[in-house]
Amino acid sequence: MSTEQAVLDGLEIDNPVMPYLRKDRIPHIWCPGCGIGTTVNCFARALGESGLDLDKVAVVSGIGCTGRVAGYMNLDSFHTTHGRPIPFATGLKLANPELKVVVYSGDGDLFAIGGNHFFHAARRNMDLMVVCINNHTYGMTGGQLAPTTPMGATQTTMPYGNFEQPFNLPFIADACGAVYVARWTVYHVKQITRAMKEGLSKRGFAFIEIISPCPTLYSRRNRLGDGVDMVKYYKEKSVIKNGANTKEVDLSFQGEITVGKFVDRERTTWLDGMNDHFSKVFGSKFKKYGVHHVED
């Protein structure tokens, strides 16, 4: 046992985020310098600061390196099939309206195979917090082109550089009707924590994009160095523009990164809309569903 460990045991203190994690699964599988762990660190702190009853918070992930998050949280969690965390989470939320349901997944999972689900959950203003770890690639499967790979970046399936226009994720979320839209990078640990805390208390579809390094399959392949070099790039090239027009926040290869809280508005959630509608149609014959939450 190391001296450090002995000191920790003697004081009976541990890393303050450990109670939010499944300790027996640490160390995790993510590569050295992968940013996903940093975002989980922020998520654990946001959960602590939110004051939520953790028995009423569930996390759902799809498949991918980011998809492993569900398996590391000390929460009720589900690791679904590729691209399907949003429909799974929608079902979970509607069957248990008292739950706060968080979707935590990768850019490929949420916007390539799962894109359609994202659009409709945002359109319906489903009460979910969706965290997308955008590492510009399919990390888990070997660095293939993602719909978020910047033009000019090399990937295993674009060996001469990408010529496809990538998605601008905050613009999609905004256009589809999300009530909360923010983008931060792994450099912005305090802002990520705050955004997650806001997202957890927001009613309706909240979307947080986090730009994160994949040293193994994105930055090294593009000769951009390791994880820490990418975080230094984020530090240097990020510009905070809260309330920015999401049309103007596209990303380019190693270019400026607009970060901030872009959207924070109110709109009727799907469940509230359903209850209001059927109350009007059927009057007192209709018993509102999940109202203990609705009237919170």
Next chain:
Amino acid sequence: MSDDAPSKKAKGTVFVRKEICKGCSYCIDFCPPHCLAFSDDYNAKGYHYPVLSPAEDCTGCDLCGLYCPDFAIFGVKYEDIEKLRQDAATPVRVSA
């Protein structure tokens, strides 16, 4: 705690679980007073882990703890150690 015993001046210190550190350098590069450096020693996986240098500059701000992707380091202010100990004794989930 680091190898150098912190002098009276230090407001805080760090705890490092060197066996799970992956040597990514996030904590070292983003420590505001630049008081972390790689150890000469390495862990069982072959990674150099962070040590305080100079220890008296540590403020216990825990930014290293917030950046660490591997949950291998955290900082504490000496004045907060007792509170942390109490928090650690309180489970965050009743049912778990």
